[in-house]
Amino acid sequence: MSELNIDWANLKFGYMPTDYNVRCYFRNGAWGEIEVSSEESINIHMAATCLHYGQEAFEGLKAYRCKDGKIRIFRMEANAERLQSTCRGILMPELSTEKFCEMVKKVVKLNERFIPPYESGASLYIRPLLIGTGAQVGVHPANEYLFVIFVTPVGPYFKGGFFANPYVVIREYDRSAPLGTGIYKVGGNYAASLLANKKAHDLGYACEFYLDAKEKKYIDEAGAANFFGIKNNTYITPKSTSILPSITNKSLMQLAEDLGLKVERRQIPIEELETMEEAGACGTAAVISPISKIDDLEMNKSYVISKDGKPGPISKKLYDKLRGIQYGEEPDVHGWVTVLD
Ligand SMILES: *Cc1c(COP(=O)(O)O)cnc(C)c1O
Numbered sequence: 001m002s003e004l005n006i007d008w009a010n011l012k013f014g015y016m017p018t019d020y021n022v023r024c025y026f027r028n029g030a031w032g033e034i035e036v037s038s039e040e041s042i043n044i045h046m047a048a049t050c051l052h053y054g055q056e057a058f059e060g061l062k063a064y065r066c067k068d069g070k071i072r073i074f075r076m077e078a079n080a081e082r083l084q085s086t087c088r089g090i091l092m093p094e095l096s097t098e099k100f101c102e103m104v105k106k107v108v109k110l111n112e113r114f115i116p117p118y119e120s121g122a123s124l125y126i127r128p129l130l131i132g133t134g135a136q137v138g139v140h141p142a143n144e145y146l147f148v149i150f151v152t153p154v155g156p157y158f159k160g161g162f163f164a165n166p167y168v169v170i171r172e173y174d175r176s177a178p179l180g181t182g183i184y185k186v187g188g189n190y191a192a193s194l195l196a197n198k199k200a201h202d203l204g205y206a207c208e209f210y211l212d213a214k215e216k217k218y219i220d221e222a223g224a225a226n227f228f229g230i231k232n233n234t235y236i237t238p239k240s241t242s243i244l245p246s247i248t249n250k251s252l253m254q255l256a257e258d259l260g261l262k263v264e265r266r267q268i269p270i271e272e273l274e275t276m277e278e279a280g281a282c283g284t285a286a287v288i289s290p291i292s293k294i295d296d297l298e299m300n301k302s303y304v305i306s307k308d309g310k311p312g313p314i315s316k317k318l319y320d321k322l323r324g325i326q327y328g329e330e331p332d333v334h335g336w337v338t339v340l341d
Pocket of ligand 1: 060185221223224225226244245246247248249282283284285
């Protein structure tokens, strides 16, 4: 393995070519053998259903090089199961948890030299992708699919410390409908979010914030991250049919319970932000991105959560605990971590 000349600590969340990706094709009603490729492009039919009718699903998870020198992958079985749920949602063939995990481990091992060193705070982002490749002109599910996993090193989310960010409620666009595809990790939801995301950035906010599409009353989620709030020693997160079930959020709910907090999954009226002691957005990229304030411009409201821009003590505790488990520095009592051998 040759040495790489990469400034790990200053990597962004972007694409960098690595040595290999792994692929598997679904043809004639069955998934084939796992293939290793060093090609960055894929060759597909111009009438492939992923290009016209959005038969596309993806996942996102990370591998970490740890202080003890080992490589750990966080909750990949949960990603496999979520992908299966997405497949049922948009009529694509499901890939077994076993095959998914075998491919994740394989692609991480094959690209071992791209896993950033422990000290850098950077990690290896793993991007599984499942697309309909069979040609269709009418609106039907494809009969052929391609599952690919590529990896790319990504920088630490927080440079210069763990700080809180401002968010803005976007009322003029919806990301997903109450009975739509918001609960599945599909590209279409992201296409639907690009305008709102651009608007939030143009206004100087870190990210857009969505309310439920039907009543515009309850909190849904923040861009590509789930929401949680903390008050009265309780971890509160939205119950909604239009948000993506975040594995980070699920893990934080468990850790909150372990820390002796009450956990509530319920509708959260936007006005309840007034009483939140802490709030954060959570997802694989940042684990927790604390929220300093949420502005609801149309309603002339600004919900300030953290005046000094610092994360609250419980958010910090949850963050440290989850990072500790991911890096093998805290006991993995829930069996969330795979150590590569
Ligand atoms: C991926 C994603 C999340 C975060 O999920 P994690 O499993 O925690 O990374 C949250 N919201 C949306 C819309 C997402 O696509």
